Ligand SMILES: [Zn+2]
């Protein structure tokens with residue numbers, strides 16, 4: 001499990017994020033998992049334009065095509081048949097059989113991205129959902145949203161109840177509330193497994 005996790009492949013699927021923003025996201029992921037993820041590589045995956053895509057299917061395709069430690073970022077809606085999920089549409093997911101995770105940007109933006117501020121918020125949310133999914137690739141698990149880190153923000157691995165917040169509330173309360181550093185328990189796990197220093 002330890003091998004190959006130090007290099008992350010970030011694959012853009014669709015075109016709603018610029019390459020330079022993807023670079024920012026990659027740099028921040030490296031910073032948040034410093035010493036564990038050492039580098040990232042960006043690539044683009046061409047798919048027909050679709051409204052929605054099955055999360056399991058896209059992770060399998062990326063595993064075949066890219067393999068290794070991979071994060072796909074798609075502008076399509078992500079569908080799941082996982083019965084644990086309250087909705088059948090998700091922000092992100094990880095394939096339990098490999099190290100491929102995928103994030104959907106579909107519901108992360110303000111309705112219309114008009115100003116630079118809107119776009120920045122959109123990128124910030126995409127980064128936070130990405131950090132969460134990459135955390136799963138590294139073995140971290142979801143935990144309740146009340147666990148706060150030393151800077152007062154929510155741990156990237158925090159998760160709230162969809163049925164309490166609804167999609168929109170979930171984005172503004174949980175995702176926007178997350179920061180970029182891990183809570184003590186997540187940091188402890190990363191330290192024990194990878195020698196991560198908080
Ligand atoms: Zn999760």
Ligand SMILES: [Zn+2]
Nearest residue numbers: 155157183186
């Ligand atoms: Zn945590």
